[in-house]
Amino acid sequence: MAKFAIITYSTYGHITTLAKEVAKGIEAAGAEAEVFRVPETLPKDVLELIHAPEKPDDIPEIKAEDLTKYDGFVFGFPTRYGAAPSQITSLFDSTGALWATGALYHKPAGFFTSTGTGGGKETTIRNTLSFLSHHGMIYVPLGYAKAFPEITNVEEVQGSSPWGAGTVAGSDGSRVPTALELKTAYIQGQEFAEVATKLAAPLKTGATEVSAPAGETSASAPAEEKKASATESEDAKKPETSASAAKSSEKSGCCVIV
Known part of the structure; x- marks a missing residue:
């Protein structure tokens, strides 16, 4: 009450x-x-x-x-x-x-x-x-x-x-x-x-958001979130060179500061 x-x-x-x-x-x-x-x-x-x-x-x-x-x-x-x-x-x-x-x-x-x-x-x-x-x-x-x-x-x-x-x-x-x-x-x-x-x-x-215990993945985590995690892991294995990064940024119109 x-x-x-x-x-x-x-x-x-x-x-x-x-x-x-x-x-x-x-x-x-x-x-x-x-x-x-x-x-x-x-x-x-x-x-x-x-x-x-x-x-x-x-x-x-x-x-x-x-x-x-x-x-x-x-x-x-x-x-x-x-x-x-x-x-x-x-x-x-x-x-x-x-x-x-x-x-x-x-x-x-x-x-x-x-x-x-x-x-x-x-x-x-x-x-x-x-x-x-x-x-x-x-x-x-x-x-x-x-x-x-x-x-x-x-x-x-x-x-x-x-x-x-x-x-x-x-x-x-x-x-x-x-x-x-x-x-x-x-x-x-x-x-x-x-x-x-x-x-x-x-x-x-208390808190409105409940976190999953350490080392566990919440069953309710969106599939997109898991997919994004997997993609990030793959990207980590293939580091982008400075040249390719500059080329990529040139196409998108942004600037890379190194």
Whole structure:
């Protein structure tokens, strides 16, 4: 069973609420989901000034080294001027050792967001893709196909896009995720799990190409390959002279440097 981590940063709890729906969607698709939060970097007095609630005890913190235990990730965080908050970038900044060893190479990842006014939800995700690119990770967007009615709903305010599910928190954080936004988050979890499980399968089984044991020829080797081998062996017995090589190259129009 594929195992995915939902990695969040939530100031007022909106992202945490969406994360639980994403987890339900992943589990509905037959995969395992665990919700984490990144370490808080704001001092306690600042959190008090902005009236941020205490972080939930039932959601553990995640560290860079923990990422290797999972087949893929869904990151959820609010926008900060069209970019990820510093708490999220701090996690990525600590993945240098994983980058050096290629530990996250080809692992799938998706995103969901929360915004105060609705602005920045797409640019926030776009501006975070560089982290995936440098690790060689594969971005899995929500897209339109399975969530078209939800994303294109103009009857009510909603924070989702084809880039990922989302919610609009309001300028003071008082608005909570709606039923429509929660449904979109659930759909994203399902879609991500279905796609990411297929992408993760080769990584779980190891190398995709199986080599024959030393000294043995694979029974499935193409006949042309065997024929080519035999031809090369024969050619090795009849070395071409410099004169004949030059004559041959002259006919083909190429140059031989000796």
